[in-house]
Amino acid sequence: MCYLFLTIPNLFAIGILLKVIEHVANPAEFCKSLAALTVPDGATIISTINRSMRSYATAIVAAEYLLHWLPKGTHEWSSFLTPEELVLILQRANITVREMAGFVYNPLTGRWSLSDDISVNFIAFGTKNCQ
Template identity: 50%
Template sequence: MQASPNTVDPAEVAKFEAMAAEWWDPAGKFKPLHMLNPCRLDYITAQIAGEFDRDLTADRPFEGLRILDIGCGGGLLSEPMARLGADVVGADAAEGNIPVARVHASQSGLDIDYRHTTAEALADAGEQFDAVLNMEVVEHVADPLAYLSACKSLLKPGGLHICSTINRNSKSYMVAIVGAEVVMRWLPRGTHEWSKFITPDELFDLLRRAGLTPVDRKGFVFNPVTWGWSLSARDLSVNYVTASTRP
């Protein structure tokens, strides 16, 4: 079998390697993700429950589902999925993230299969999942189409792909780069490159070209008054999330 192209950008991986030890510090460099995580989880759990007819009020509603968290970092999404009963594989190209994730899962009493690997390597190995969580990763890879194609091949037919990223416009530059990196200093300068941001229409086009069927998209909107995040059907101007399926 011909190996898939490697879409990992070493410079991007190095950025997150340098921050690995801070994944579970809610006041550290990943503070924005800790703040966003409840909103992300609301969307993810609702989409998975709807696609696979699961009752979120049940004790372990995702029992029997195999879920891949690609770009898992320290496990901020992998751990909730495991608590909901899923068989979770957490994968990250940044090797330093994996020991952090493993230690925290162990301390939390969770059995999660964390691996230092890539979407392409998993696809070449023939791995298959019911759902792939692809959150805040696509704007960091060298070839988004090749990367999304690898994610598609990791899904079983009828599987669900959830992908979030950042829109590309003047507002996203001011909020995600100037605001988060320069003014608030939530992230180190250079964490994001505005030119790599992807508009919702561009992402839908990439998903279709990768062989997926887009079925939904919503915005993640930050309210500076309540200091919290919410989902929006209309405002996709900065952070947003999509759901698509493999036919």
């Protein structure tokens, strides 16, 4: 996983970070950097994995060890964020979460879709507050 932050403030109108934040060492600083690069009222979309027993069973045990969809050790359960933690981190970074939804995979169709179930994967949409 690789990412680069430029030092030019207010550069992007939208930041899309899918399945990244659970791999960074300091999610709060990561989100502050993201906010610094986002224009006022700019959008932020973040998807991640909830820190729940169900996510441990599906994202680690099933995906890494049983189904071998991912290399073993890709995820560390303690690095997952709950929806409440992500909202708080984003608020402290001057980003207001406007919507949140679950993100579920259907193995029969091979497709992802939005859901009310945020117990494993979820996605949040927020906007940077005007200063």
